[in-house]
Amino acid sequence: MSGWLQPRDRDPVGRTDRPIRITVDGEPVTGIAGQSVAGILLAAGRTSWRTTRSGAPRGVFCGIGACFDCLLTVNDVPDVRACRRPAADGDEVRTQSREETA
Amino acid sequence: MNVVIVGAGPAGLAAAEHALRAGAQVTVLDQAETPGGQYHRMLPEAYAAKRPDRIQHGRAEFDRRRRVLAHPRCRWWPGSTVWAFDRAEKRVHILRGPSDGSGRRRLTLVPDALILATGAHDRTLPFPGWELPGVYTAGAAQALAKGERVAIGGRVLVAGAGPFLLPVAESLLGVGAEVVAVLEANPVSTVRKGWSSRPWRLAAHAGKAGELARYAATLARHRVPYLTGRAVVEARGADRVREVVTAQVRADWSVVPGTERPYEVDAVCVGHGFSPQPELAVAAGCVLDDGFVRVDAAQRTTVDGVFAAGEITGIGGAVTAAAEGAVAGRVAAGGKPGPALIRARDRARAFAGRLAAAHPIGTAWRSWLRDDTIVCRCEETTYGELTRAAEDDSRPGAHALKLGTRAGLGPCQGRICGPTVSELCGGAERHHRPIAQPIRLGELAARTEGEPE
Ligand SMILES: Cc1cc2nc3c(=O)[nH]c(=O)nc-3n(C[C@H](O)[C@H](O)[C@H](O)COP(=O)(O)OP(=O)(O)OC[C@H]3O[C@@H](n4cnc5c(N)ncnc54)[C@H](O)[C@@H]3O)c2cc1C
Ligand code: FES
Numbered sequence A: 001m002s003g004w005l006q007p008r009d010r011d012p013v014g015r016t017d018r019p020i021r022i023t024v025d026g027e028p029v030t031g032i033a034g035q036s037v038a039g040i041l042l043a044a045g046r047t048s049w050r051t052t053r054s055g056a057p058r059g060v061f062c063g064i065g066a067c068f069d070c071l072l073t074v075n076d077v078p079d080v081r082a083c084r085r086p087a088a089d090g091d092e093v094r095t096q097s098r099e100e101t102a
Numbered sequence B: 001m002n003v004v005i006v007g008a009g010p011a012g013l014a015a016a017e018h019a020l021r022a023g024a025q026v027t028v029l030d031q032a033e034t035p036g037g038q039y040h041r042m043l044p045e046a047y048a049a050k051r052p053d054r055i056q057h058g059r060a061e062f063d064r065r066r067r068v069l070a071h072p073r074c075r076w077w078p079g080s081t082v083w084a085f086d087r088a089e090k091r092v093h094i095l096r097g098p099s100d101g102s103g104r105r106r107l108t109l110v111p112d113a114l115i116l117a118t119g120a121h122d123r124t125l126p127f128p129g130w131e132l133p134g135v136y137t138a139g140a141a142q143a144l145a146k147g148e149r150v151a152i153g154g155r156v157l158v159a160g161a162g163p164f165l166l167p168v169a170e171s172l173l174g175v176g177a178e179v180v181a182v183l184e185a186n187p188v189s190t191v192r193k194g195w196s197s198r199p200w201r202l203a204a205h206a207g208k209a210g211e212l213a214r215y216a217a218t219l220a221r222h223r224v225p226y227l228t229g230r231a232v233v234e235a236r237g238a239d240r241v242r243e244v245v246t247a248q249v250r251a252d253w254s255v256v257p258g259t260e261r262p263y264e265v266d267a268v269c270v271g272h273g274f275s276p277q278p279e280l281a282v283a284a285g286c287v288l289d290d291g292f293v294r295v296d297a298a299q300r301t302t303v304d305g306v307f308a309a310g311e312i313t314g315i316g317g318a319v320t321a322a323a324e325g326a327v328a329g330r331v332a333a334g335g336k337p338g339p340a341l342i343r344a345r346d347r348a349r350a351f352a353g354r355l356a357a358a359h360p361i362g363t364a365w366r367s368w369l370r371d372d373t374i375v376c377r378c379e380e381t382t383y384g385e386l387t388r389a390a391e392d393d394s395r396p397g398a399h400a401l402k403l404g405t406r407a408g409l410g411p412c413q414g415r416i417c418g419p420t421v422s423e424l425c426g427g428a429e430r431h432h433r434p435i436a437q438p439i440r441l442g443e444l445a446a447r448t449e450g451e452p453e
Helices: A037-043 B010-021 B059-070 B138-148 B165-174 B188-196 B199-221 B279-284 B317-332 B339-358 B363-368 B383-391 B398-405 B418-425 B441-445
Strands: A019-024 A027-032 A071-074 A077-081 A092-094 B002-006 B025-029 B074-077 B080-086 B091-096 B105-109 B113-116 B120-122 B135-137 B155-160 B178-184 B226-228 B230-236 B243-248 B261-264 B267-271 B274-276 B306-308 B374-376
Touching: A019 A037, A027 A037, A037 B138, B002 B010, B002 B317, B010 B025, B010 B059, B010 B113, B010 B317, B059 B074, B080 B279, B113 B279, B113 B317, B120 B138, B135 B138, B138 B155, B138 B165, B138 B267, B155 B165, B155 B230, B155 B243, B165 B178, B165 B199, B165 B267, B178 B230, B188 B339, B230 B267, B230 B363, B279 B306, B306 B317, B317 B339, B374 B383, B374 B418, B383 B398, B383 B418
Parallel strands: A019 A092, B002 B025, B002 B113, B025 B074, B113 B306, B135 B267, B155 B178, B155 B267, B178 B226
Antiparallel strands: A019 A027, A071 A077, A071 A092, B080 B091, B091 B105, B120 B274, B230 B243, B243 B261
């Protein structure tokens, strides 16, 4: 089983969830306001969204902006670290390969 | 005095508090949207959480600490990345706006004193398959679970070295993941020797002892085994991790043959301690020792007017970071730290020393590596390529090694593989990153705004 967002009714912190919608390579994906782009993708069951020079898949590794494994394109701006970028309603996210940006 | 503090973690917040007490004008910057750093990780404001204290221990203390940001002599700039430091002009270059966005605001500040409190990130040693999706650092699992309430998977194995693995397991359980086991690579004899060689010193960290007891109780309640002397030595799967292999390791972390055991998992998180984030200190020209920023008894770096505190100077946990920040804040503001502050700092550092002794990295970890194991994740340089390059007499020196193998030249600029490559190939780690954080060409060309006020 891949990742998820802990359901609100089972989360002791008492969240107030405000749903937001982004698209990933054109496909709609929902999350909640405040989540990072990486958090939304992981909770949607994806573990990778970038390919390296050799074509290997990558997603989150360090989670705090140090490793640059989680790069993707947000609203046509490439090389955004998904783990550090709070998602905004309507964001258009595209997965990317190393060649595109080199 | 005008003091700029980079980083609003335990070190930066304590520095702000004490610089303000000494009468300075203070600006605190952090690239994150919320203060707290890695330890006091806050939930996003948009979650409007009513009971954040349920997952954030020491919340009351943190609320007190962060109130300094509202002090009339303090400016708090969240979402502000310091991307460079101009040594000659002592000018701090800042980008304000969404992470890695285009068209962020460019600002600069020229402080009388600069305090660097930029913290650390996980150090994860390579092993075959560690580049597979689904293999995370322990900190990533923690950031996602505690920071956004996201579980990285259903069945998760937590492994590595150090007491940090325990809060990670707790947070994973808190978002509904099953933690298969927590593996500490060091044998129980090493851990015990480090923790209790001078038990009276632990009294100064009674809070820590209570915290450890709480983790132990949580693991027991969820029937999560805590095993010492065992390590993750391989991750397997085609497109993502499906299985990890663990093995019993000796005190030097060499594998005991025949003890390998596979676990089916959705995710694995591995952390072998932390590496400092000294990019800005490097840009400022500060001398480093083994990657950590060198400081004197007053938290001064080797560069006039530049101070450092917290995990960029040594790994010791949040209490140590705050104690160092307090001293740095006082001195940077032109004050004199009282003996109580100095004593608290020295005691905390002694604790950090014990931590390091209890959870060392075994020297034989490289025996896990195979010829085709990736060492530099960005450039996919393998262990075989590195060892062959290091043995090749026609390209001696770390610089040539890098150009020959491209290790450390990818997007992360050697943040992840740097310490590993220098350990595997000999020679000091080369820190040479004039740009501490990425900036886009368009932003670079844009005019800089001066002091906004
Ligand atoms: C991912 C992760 C999770 C952790 N979780 C825990 C935990 O749950 N429990 C525990 O006991 N310990 C935890 N630790 C250990 C923790 O780092 C330390 O105990 C403590 O937070 C160190 O305090 P600090 O002030 O030195 O640094 P940090 O708390 O790391 O604070 C540094 C701050 O500097 C900011 N910063 C860095 N570079 C820049 C820049 N160029 N521009 C602007 N801002 C910048 C960062 O955004 C960060 O907020 C964690 C460590 C990591 C890496
Ligand atoms: S996961 Fe490492 S930079 Fe985002």
